[in-house]
Amino acid sequence: MTGPLSSRLRISGTVRETAETSLVLGHSRHAAADLALQFAVDLARRLRADLHVVHAVDLLDYPVDPDAADWEQQARRALAEQRRHVDAVLAGFPLSWTYQAGHGNPARLITDVAEETDALMIIVGSHGEGMGATFDRLVAGSVSRTVLRRQRRPVLIVPAEYRPPARSSTTGPVTPAV
Secondary structure, three states, rough: OHHHHEEEEEEEEEOOOOOOOEEEEEEOOOOOHHHHHHHHHHHHHOOOEEEEEEEEEEEHHOOOOOOOOOOHEEEEHHHHHHHHHHHHHOOOOOOOOEEEEEEOOHHHHHHHHHHHHOOOOOEEEEEOOOHHHHHHHHHOOOOOHHHHHHHOEEEEOOOOOOOOOOEEEEOOEEEOOO
């Protein structure tokens, strides 16, 4: 396989009824990404849309000490745990979903998947304000801002202050992030 798909891990979740539209979610290890995941699951259910979760693997996904004898194994475990977390959140999702992870620019991976799936919109989380958010933007840049600049389709940014409702009449109980 060649091109941008060759460097991307694609896992199809439970394939159920295929929807007429889809949403793409940019996901990471940050708490804001889990809030965005919860929001995206709720919105996809309401819209009856397939959901494509995209994770750009970066240095923050790897262990701190690159000289550790088991550095690669630690990295694989961390990425597998993140994938299992998304799988657990989407376990009861009524439509089809995928989890795609790859190395590279997060905004490019997200927009590539949005183009490939002709997504209705892209959903990303915002780290909010404060020292941690500022540090993340210095290290990795603002994915949400970059996606906004390079995309022609709507981009929905879930604020770090978002709190999902305890129960929604159309979706049932909301599954909390692990």
